[in-house]
Amino acid sequence: VCGIENILITSGSQQALDLIGKVMVNPGDRILVEEPTYVGALQAWRPYEPAYIPVPVDNAGMRTDLLESVLRETHPKLIYALPNFQNPSGVTLSNKRRVELIDLAERYGVPIIEDDPYGQLRYEGDHECSLFALDAMKSKTSGSVLYLSTFSKTLCPGLRVGWVVGPESVIRQMVQAKQGMDLHTSTFVQMLAYETARGDFLDQHIQQLRRAYAVQRDFMLALMADHFPPGIKWTRPAGGLFIWVTLPRDMNSTTLLKKALEHRVAFVPGNEFYPCGGGENTFRLNFSYPSMEDIEMGIRRLAAVLTQEMQLIAQT
Amino acid sequence: VCGIENILITSGSQQALDLIGKVMVNPGDRILVEEPTYVGALQAWRPYEPAYIPVPVDNAGMRTDLLESVLRETHPKLIYALPNFQNPSGVTLSNKRRVELIDLAERYGVPIIEDDPYGQLRYEGDHECSLFALDAMKSKTSGSVLYLSTFSKTLCPGLRVGWVVGPESVIRQMVQAKQGMDLHTSTFVQMLAYETARGDFLDQHIQQLRRAYAVQRDFMLALMADHFPPGIKWTRPAGGLFIWVTLPRDMNSTTLLKKALEHRVAFVPGNEFYPCGGGENTFRLNFSYPSMEDIEMGIRRLAAVLTQEMQLIAQT
Numbered sequence: 001v002c003g004i005e006n007i008l009i010t011s012g013s014q015q016a017l018d019l020i021g022k023v024m025v026n027p028g029d030r031i032l033v034e035e036p037t038y039v040g041a042l043q044a045w046r047p048y049e050p051a052y053i054p055v056p057v058d059n060a061g062m063r064t065d066l067l068e069s070v071l072r073e074t075h076p077k078l079i080y081a082l083p084n085f086q087n088p089s090g091v092t093l094s095n096k097r098r099v100e101l102i103d104l105a106e107r108y109g110v111p112i113i114e115d116d117p118y119g120q121l122r123y124e125g126d127h128e129c130s131l132f133a134l135d136a137m138k139s140k141t142s143g144s145v146l147y148l149s150t151f152s153k154t155l156c157p158g159l160r161v162g163w164v165v166g167p168e169s170v171i172r173q174m175v176q177a178k179q180g181m182d183l184h185t186s187t188f189v190q191m192l193a194y195e196t197a198r199g200d201f202l203d204q205h206i207q208q209l210r211r212a213y214a215v216q217r218d219f220m221l222a223l224m225a226d227h228f229p230p231g232i233k234w235t236r237p238a239g240g241l242f243i244w245v246t247l248p249r250d251m252n253s254t255t256l257l258k259k260a261l262e263h264r265v266a267f268v269p270g271n272e273f274y275p276c277g278g279g280e281n282t283f284r285l286n287f288s289y290p291s292m293e294d295i296e297m298g299i300r301r302l303a304a305v306l307t308q309e310m311q312l313i314a315q316t
Numbered sequence: 317v318c319g320i321e322n323i324l325i326t327s328g329s330q331q332a333l334d335l336i337g338k339v340m341v342n343p344g345d346r347i348l349v350e351e352p353t354y355v356g357a358l359q360a361w362r363p364y365e366p367a368y369i370p371v372p373v374d375n376a377g378m379r380t381d382l383l384e385s386v387l388r389e390t391h392p393k394l395i396y397a398l399p400n401f402q403n404p405s406g407v408t409l410s411n412k413r414r415v416e417l418i419d420l421a422e423r424y425g426v427p428i429i430e431d432d433p434y435g436q437l438r439y440e441g442d443h444e445c446s447l448f449a450l451d452a453m454k455s456k457t458s459g460s461v462l463y464l465s466t467f468s469k470t471l472c473p474g475l476r477v478g479w480v481v482g483p484e485s486v487i488r489q490m491v492q493a494k495q496g497m498d499l500h501t502s503t504f505v506q507m508l509a510y511e512t513a514r515g516d517f518l519d520q521h522i523q524q525l526r527r528a529y530a531v532q533r534d535f536m537l538a539l540m541a542d543h544f545p546p547g548i549k550w551t552r553p554a555g556g557l558f559i560w561v562t563l564p565r566d567m568n569s570t571t572l573l574k575k576a577l578e579h580r581v582a583f584v585p586g587n588e589f590y591p592c593g594g595g596e597n598t599f600r601l602n603f604s605y606p607s608m609e610d611i612e613m614g615i616r617r618l619a620a621v622l623t624q625e626m627q628l629i630a631q632t
Contacts, residue, residue, distance in 0.1 A: 011327055011476075011498040018497045022363055043496040047338055158503035160327075180359035181334045181497070182327040186505050187474035 061093030085240025401556025
């Protein structure tokens with residue numbers, strides 16, 4: 001299924017997104033995305049001027065029940081999906097929906113970009129088969145998935161070593177485009193990643209990350225359950241780095257951020273993850289970076305801001 | 317003249333070229349280039365679909381005597397220049413022409429891209445002031461030069477650490493574009509370059525390179541003078557990595573390469589350094605990479621091929 005002619009090492013998977021834009025996207029081309037979706041992909045593709053077709057996610061990932069009519073009506077050039085612990089929502093695409101997504105993409109002839117930076121950071125449940133593997137198992141001739149991943153979330157974020165796996169014809173175009181962009185990814189950091197990955201260190205390190213991040217996730221979720229006022233919802237991610245919070249419909253997270261900053265706590269407003277607008281009442285929390293102390297202090301402060309705000313709204 | 321707001325670290329200076337394309341070049345925009353010019357710049361800019369206005373070089377670099385009429389007639393968006401030991405020709409822009417280039421670019425309001433990967437590899441004569449410095453000395457308000465360089469030719473080609481220096485407004489746009497492209501250049505290799513550059517090692521290493529490359533250049537030039545048949549011309553670079561060979565007008569270096577390869581010697585045909593065609597009777601030699609033994613063997617083989625070819629042409 002996969003030889004060296006199917007792989008290109010990139011300067012982080014962000015560069016793979018830029019390469020996809022350069023090689024596959026022309027102005028006005030439609031890209032079907034999850035809503036919300038990774039803002040870095042939107043930034044990478046901005047210069048190539050695509051249009052976005054958003055498909056909402058729920059707790060089992062992209063709403064594949066809505067997919068067929070959207071594909072039929074809009075004929076997108078690409079489907080962009082983050083199946084595992086999606087950034088920003090934290091949700092994971094169920095196996096049933098993965099199969100549906102592959103089937104529909106094949107039926108309508110639309111290649112899938114599978115962006116998987118967090119797949120190894122699972123804290124509970126079983127590993128779901130990647131879209132790439134499902135597609136490869138299905139037929140010998142398909143090869144309609146480009147799979148992206150990176151060492152950034154497992155080994156070191158500053159290293160800038162990622163990879164893209166896909167059909168030889170697409171990889172060949174990307175190799176040529178990458179030569180014009182930066183000749184190649186630093187051989188020094190490639191060697192460093194290789195030496196780290198071929199021994200035991202990386203596997204052990206990932207197990208350590210899983211244990212530590214699981215504790216931080218559980219701690220943050222428990223604090224949120226204890227302190228957040230009623231009327232607020234959030235996701236319970238099985239892995240990854242993010243929890244996604246949904247406020248009552250009439251609250252605005254960008255306005256809320258200003259008040260939160262006065263209380264010395266911050267989050268990422270959800271609106272920027274919506275390429276076609278929306279999500280003003282959502283925001284993203286990260287549980288992997290802060291210490292346990294900071295998680296506690298941060299959630300307590302945020303809960304106070306939220307409680308205050310909900311009371312203000314109740315009074316008006 | 318130059319604060320941190322004027323500098324962006326790039327993944328080699330190749331990425332700075334891509335960034336310039338992304339931020340400054342729209343389809344159909346004209347870029348004035350030396351003829352011949354660096355083929356990697358042409359590759360970097362291909363996706364942005366510029367048109368090229370070539371200005372020939374002679375032994376003192378870009379023919380600035382032709383520049384004014386070209387600027388007046390074509391109104392290019394950018395001027396792209398490699399003033400030191402140009403790739404591929406090896407020639408260096410004289411100080412007089414540097415001043416003329418700056419004056420004309422300012423008069424016609426055209427920014428200059430100064431690509432300087434080899435400036436530190438000078439084997440004879442005095443360092444010429446960069447276009448960036450000349451421009452900065454000239455007026456406080458100018459800032460119309462973007463200066464590009466790299467550690468690739470002095471420290472390590474595989475590291476992929478370069479830099480671009482320019483007006484804050486342009487650098488700010490590039491910072492934003494680079495975020496979409498690869499987030500940032502590997503912090504690990506940036507630290508490595510920093511640690512190497514702040515001690516004595518890099519300066520000493522560059523002095524060592526200068527001594528070694530000067531010997532290799534002199535050896536190759538002497539062998540060429542001894543063995544190449546009459547009717548062939550070449551440059552005598554004061555630094556850098558390349559010697560540029562011009563064959564009689566009716567010879568074709570791409571055809572010649574096939575015969576050379578049969579004799580197990582290679583060069584880069586000149587045609588690809590001409591964005592608008594031409595240069596079929598030229599080729600590029602590199603003297604920094606091969607060992608002294610390989611230089612001797614290579615030039616002897618190449619001389620034999622050239623002598624044979626010249627005799628064939630004389631007979632027809």
